[in-house]
Amino acid sequence: MxxxxxxxxxxxxxxxxxxxxxxxxxxxxxxxxxxxxxxxxxxxxxxxxxxxxxxxxxxxxRPTKVALGHVEYRKRSNTPQKTLDRINGDVLDQAELWTELLDLFPDSVRPISKFTLPNNLPETVDSEEAIESIAEQMRKEWQLGLNPIPDMIDCLESRGIMVICTDVNVGNKFDGLAGQINESPVIVVSTTQPGDRQRFTLAHELGHLVLHGRLPDTIDEEKACNHFAGAFLLPLIAIKQHLGTYRQALEPRELFMLKQEFGISMMGILVRAGQANVISSSLQKQYYMKFNKLKWRTREPGTAYPQETTFLYKQLVYRALAEDYITESKAAEFLKMPLSAFHKERKLGMADAITN
Structure with missing residues (x-):
């Protein structure tokens, strides 16, 4: 070992x-x-x-050992193997800690539900319309309505999907991956990306879990998952409510405001506007050209959408400590921090408040 x-x-x-x-x-x-x-x-x-x-x-x-299987990387084609090894090592390290932490809890109080897909999903998804429909169905099954999803990581974790945030700095070589840890689904997302890109990656990887095995050979799964991600984050009905059913022009500020509301990039909104037939394909191409000229496809204007992070793991460490499943030393090990720093964090500044 x-x-x-x-x-x-x-x-x-x-x-x-x-x-x-x-x-x-x-x-x-x-x-x-x-x-x-x-x-x-x-x-x-x-x-x-x-x-x-x-x-x-x-x-x-460490006694716990996990295996990462059924991996689908969302990466650039020129991502070197050395970079993937770094990501894989960090993911396995975090997954082992996750598994060891969850094993502390009795089955009767298991803190994370088992992930299951709805029973009534179609066996075959063979068109863009079918992808839109299955994204709408997932939102309905998860009772998300048509409103923006405030926290994608919490949305996935509350349905039994393990989310791991990797701090490995690999530039723009990697966005995320989907796979299985001991037969449980896991989605990995990079902390080096802006929030809107993280959210799209999370929705894209959810697409792999939902669409895998349902697509005919004529449909590329990566493209289908991109379509699913856009539809899951910004449903057709919602974009028509905000932009109207047909437009001959759009203001960039409209796209920026929708980005802040729904957590999907301005470029992603343009794609959705075309898929919803709110704008024509020729107008969509004009905006693509404008985005290229302004270099917005590399970096969109304004303050970046806030990043997301997972709080569930840390919450469970403190829950295990409160239930006397672990010691302070073990809690510090789970959180990868010195025991002295853990003591300070655990006190919440209460000692200072009493002193003052």
């Missing part, structure tokens, strides 16, 4: 065997032997390994 975790942590840190060996004062061959289970480092070298790789020493001996 140590050897496998060392290899994963090294790849997650983006380090070669040689670079890691230099950092801790051993040869690359020694690192190779560690990773192949042919040798074990001394306690001093173990400490240096943990410090260099940015993990706690306990990480190497």
């Amino acid at each position: 140590f050897s496998e975790r060392l290899m994963r942590a090294r790849k997650a840190a983006g380090m070669s065997m040689n670079a890691l060996g230099i950092a801790i004062g051993v040869s690359a061959n020694a690192i190779k032997k560690y990773e192949h289970g042919e040798a074990m480092p001394s306690s001093g070298k173990l400490y240096k390994l943990a410090k260099t790789l940015g993990v706690r020493s306990e990480y190497f001996f």
Whole structure:
């Protein structure tokens, strides 16, 4: 187990065997032997390994082991394997902590419901209209109405989908992925992206969970999931209510205001306006050209839409502490923070308030 975790942590840190060996004062061959289970480092070298790789020493001996399967990456075509290794390592590390945390709770008080798709979803989704319909059906089943979804991460977590936010800084090489952790669905999203892009990624990956196995070979699943994401975030009825049934021109400010309301990019709204036939295809192309000229396709104007994050994991750590399932030391380990910093956070500044 140590050897496998060392290899994963090294790849997650983006380090070669040689670079890691230099950092801790051993040869690359020694690192190779560690990773192949042919040798074990001394306690001093173990400490240096943990410090260099940015993990706690306990990480190497953590009992929980998970497997990430059925992975669908939302990445750029030129994303190097080294980048994917870093993401994969971080995801597995977080997933192991998630699994270990959930296993603390008795089945009778399981804090996360089991994810299930509605029973009455169509077996085949073979057109754009069918994609719109299944997105509307999912919103109806989840009782979301036509209003903006205020928090996509909470929306997914409350229905039994594990959401992992990865801090691995890979520029624009990666947006997210969908997969399974021990047969439970998981969606991973990058914290380096603006909020509207995060939300689209989350909805796109939900699309994979909903549409997989329902599309004919003639429909590209990635494109279908993009369509599903737009329809899930901004339904046709809602966009027609806000923009009207047919327009011969749009103001950029309208798109910006809708972006702030629904959490979908201005470009995404243009796409939805075309799909809803609110604007003609020729007018849509004119706006695409305008966006290109203004470089809005790379960076849209105004303040970026706020990012989302998961609070559920941290809440469950404190719940486990309150129920005496774990100690303070274990809680700090779950949150990857020094015990002294955890003590300070746990007090909520109460000691300072009493002193003052």
